[in-house]
Amino acid sequence: MKRAVERKAQVMQWLMILGGVLLAMWVMQAKAMDQNTIAIGVISPKDGSSLVLAGESHEESIRLAFEHLGPLQVGNLQIKLKLIPWNDNGKPEMAAEGAAKLVHEDHAVAILGPVNSGSTKETLQRLRNEQIELPVISAMSTAPELTRSEGRDKNFFRLIFDDADRMGQYATFIKQEKGKAGEQQFLFLYEDNPYGEGLKNSLKDRFYTPNVIALSWLETRRRDCVNPQGNPYAGDFEALRSGQCFTAEFIKLLDDANINNIVLLGEIAGSLALVNGLRLAVSDLKFDYFFVGSGKRLFDEAPVGSLTIGDPVLDYQRASTAELEHNWRKLLGEFEERAKKDRADFMMTAYEAALVLHSALRLTLNGHDELPQPHALRQKLLRVLESEMFDSLEPWRSISFSQGDLNQIPTAPIYRITRGVTREDPLNSHPWIHIAVAPYSPWLEAPVEVQLNAHGVESGKLGVYRVEPLSNHEHLIEDRTVKFSAGKAVERFHLFERGLYHFKMLDVPYYPALSETHVDLSNTYLISACAALVGALLAVSRATATIWTWLIRLPAGVAAGLLLTFCSFYGQQVSGWLPIPSFGSEPVVNAMLTGLLGGLLGPHTMTDLLLAWARRLLPGKSV
Incomplete structure (x- = not known):
């Protein structure tokens, strides 16, 4: 009797230790989601407005800038800058709603945009009403009253001349x-x-x-x-x-x-x-x-x-040096390749807004060993923007602000519209497809989801390529025909092998040229295994068992927990009639609870099932 009590006490002690380890891993996983990541909001119209073209150019110019700049390196900190777009449809009230969402839900430290002055006014008013300090850096809002009225908003910075x-x-x-x-x-x-x-x-x-x-x-x-x-x-x-x-x-x-x-x-x-x-x-x-x-x-x-x-432009024909002309031509060419737009649509001020914000963040974080809280970071960022000087794309013009206005405004080009030849052939639309996929996909948690937006296309063939890690060679592993409904489609791929994958349209123009995701192991299955072990210990300790029983039933419980976690993740993608338990959309919570449930049920259920199969296969043997 005494030995049984001591054994149960030891089991409970191990359970407490494992529970503590599990809890610590859960907390670390939650913190890792946001650690060393800064969110930046981008407000642009994408549909429902005559400003759609300007909105697309605004966002693509910003994305190109951050693609060139890469992660922010400050001391030993490497910080990922995460762009969070918001479609305001060119409507002021939607822009203000997006700004509030970016602050409260996404914890953005700055907003690039909006595109039009009406949306900018409403956004600033919303932030003012809620007493939120947040840099709003607009590359296109030209209304003079945004900076010249007596009550100039301290959140606003303009990267362009005013009207x-x-x-x-x-x-x-x-x-x-x-x-x-x-x-x-x-x-x-x-x-x-x-x-x-x-x-x-x-x-x-x-x-x-x-x-x-x-x-x-x-x-x-x-x-x-x-x-x-x-x-x-x-x-x-x-x-x-x-x-x-x-x-x-x-x-x-x-x-x-x-x-x-x-x-x-x-x-x-x-x-x-x-x-x-x-x-x-x-x-x-x-x-x-x-x-x-x-x-x-x-x-x-x-x-x-x-x-x-017009708006400020990189006119390489007026570049002062051959090197500058080369750099500008290269930049405009990259914009054409990435955005699938004409270089005349490149938005210089939007690109510069991204440059300024990147530099301001570097100056703000200089000397920090860890990221400040978003509210504190916004306050410091406002002070840096108001006081520091930044580079522009034009080497003869620096960027600095006085009461939110540029001290040195860019030149507004004036064009006489001419055409060298007159085209007689009919105007044809150019079909293309936009591909969007998450850059990282956790292994064995859910199918990889590819979102496609079609323009002038009813169907197309989508291919997925696996990239060899050593040679970087691509191998086509699957292709399928995609049919669009209202110009949109979502395709899901079950990629059970870890590694890098590229997605391409095989018969229709598409962008971006490189759409990739990296499928790799996350901590969720480790959390599931730990939870399953805890459940198995609880299940086995409830009855007297030999050492061989422990050695058989504990691995069976862990295997049952992992299997149940896998079925739960993929069960969310199929019909709801399947009796697979699921505990919400948060992977860590779902993995922990399904692992624990599998650990509780697995030691007896799975072991008994294996023994029953063994008796069927070996009827003359005593198992």
């Missing part, structure tokens, strides 16, 4: 262009939003002649306009592009006011739609057009001879 600076330069150029041509009449057509109104006010205040009529885009069109099928147009831009929806008063104004010049003040998509409509509605009248913005679409579609003032 007043750019429109002042534009007004000077237009005066040089038209000032000697005699009396000229100008029509300002501005978009009905803060961006368009800001451009109109800034240009009109600095314009050289009072002969200006200003109308909003909505003031030019009839609200009851329908298409030839009798249905309302899908949107304002489609109505403007048709040329059938202008009001009679507007057409009369164009005829009677002797308008020579039309200045389009708004987003490129709307400006081009308006010009296309004008050329259809009043084809007998000729105007000189002035735009705001740049990019391949504007250069391709705007009337030949038009003028536009």
